[in-house]
Amino acid sequence: MSQYYYNPFGSSDVNEAMQREYNRQLRIKQEKHEIRMISLSMGCAIIAYLVIQLSVSSLLVPLGLYDLYLSNPVFQYGFTVLAVSFLSVAVPFGIMALVNKKNYTAPIIPNQRLKASKAFIWICFGMLCCVAANIVVSLVITFFEGLFGLKFNGGEITEPDSVFACVMYLVGVSIIPAICEELAMRCFSLQLLRKYGKGFGVVAVSIVFGLLHGNVVQFIFAFIIGLVLGYVTVRTDSIVPAIFIHALNNGMSVVQSVVNYAAGEEIANTVTVLMYLLWVAVGVFSGIYLLIKKELFFRDNSNNSVLTTGQKFTAFLFPWMLIPMAILIILTLATIDKV
Numbered sequence: 001m002s003q004y005y006y007n008p009f010g011s012s013d014v015n016e017a018m019q020r021e022y023n024r025q026l027r028i029k030q031e032k033h034e035i036r037m038i039s040l041s042m043g044c045a046i047i048a049y050l051v052i053q054l055s056v057s058s059l060l061v062p063l064g065l066y067d068l069y070l071s072n073p074v075f076q077y078g079f080t081v082l083a084v085s086f087l088s089v090a091v092p093f094g095i096m097a098l099v100n101k102k103n104y105t106a107p108i109i110p111n112q113r114l115k116a117s118k119a120f121i122w123i124c125f126g127m128l129c130c131v132a133a134n135i136v137v138s139l140v141i142t143f144f145e146g147l148f149g150l151k152f153n154g155g156e157i158t159e160p161d162s163v164f165a166c167v168m169y170l171v172g173v174s175i176i177p178a179i180c181e182e183l184a185m186r187c188f189s190l191q192l193l194r195k196y197g198k199g200f201g202v203v204a205v206s207i208v209f210g211l212l213h214g215n216v217v218q219f220i221f222a223f224i225i226g227l228v229l230g231y232v233t234v235r236t237d238s239i240v241p242a243i244f245i246h247a248l249n250n251g252m253s254v255v256q257s258v259v260n261y262a263a264g265e266e267i268a269n270t271v272t273v274l275m276y277l278l279w280v281a282v283g284v285f286s287g288i289y290l291l292i293k294k295e296l297f298f299r300d301n302s303n304n305s306v307l308t309t310g311q312k313f314t315a316f317l318f319p320w321m322l323i324p325m326a327i328l329i330i331l332t333l334a335t336i337d338k339v
Helices: 011-058 066-071 073-099 116-148 163-196 198-211 216-236 240-263 265-292 309-317 322-334
Strands: 150-152 336-338
Touching: 011 073, 011 163, 011 198, 011 309, 011 322, 066 073, 073 163, 116 150, 116 216, 116 240, 116 265, 163 198, 163 216, 163 240, 198 216, 198 309, 198 322, 216 240, 216 322, 240 265, 322 336
Parallel strands: none
Antiparallel strands: 150 336
């Protein structure tokens, strides 16, 4: 005896539902593959960043320039601009952008025109976030150093010893790194990933930004600053505020060193405190203004990805970011001293 089953859907409806699910699964697979390939190219750029620095630095000894590097601040700053900012950051991530040029759905350089007043507000708010991050990370590091009896040693740069060295210090530590790193991170990288969601893009690129800084301590600070710079970039659709925030954040240490050279350590410390207080004051005012204007928070209406947040980060981090992360841990262990 034959049996008949009642189908609540018409056959065409079932076929359409199956086709939609098939297309969704196909798109999930495709987006995961795209993110993994982007992760691979960024991971290669991070490794190239480390390899190029090591390779170029190793040439100083056979060329007889190592003593000059240690003793001459101007040469050191110029070398840093060429070996780090340009060859190690701009070039690898520029190549990464060329490799992925077909995957961009947004302009490679965010170029929305901003009024000077609006840009100033966002820069001040960004600097408030940077100052807060600097203070919090410094307190956390001090706590852990005291708790475990450890000392985290970062790379030190020679203090300027002339007026020309002060100018070169400003260029080599503040201006050029801000331009090169923001092009690499908030242009070449963030604009590539933002089609999978602005929030995902900001966080993922902040991880890459942190990995470029060579140890866990600097990773934490760079990651937080990366979140600030990425957030400001996607909110303004302009790279200009991020470059200024980056340059001004680096510039605070430059000002301290320059004033120390010109007027002594005591005055330099006073100027540093005043700078912090100034940025806090104008930053709080700017934050209140943006809050009143309802510009601080927004919905990401540009996210057309079918992946969940967890699927995106799993595809981005595994497996290709594991190698840069392992290198980060190794480099961190090499900078820790027992007190």
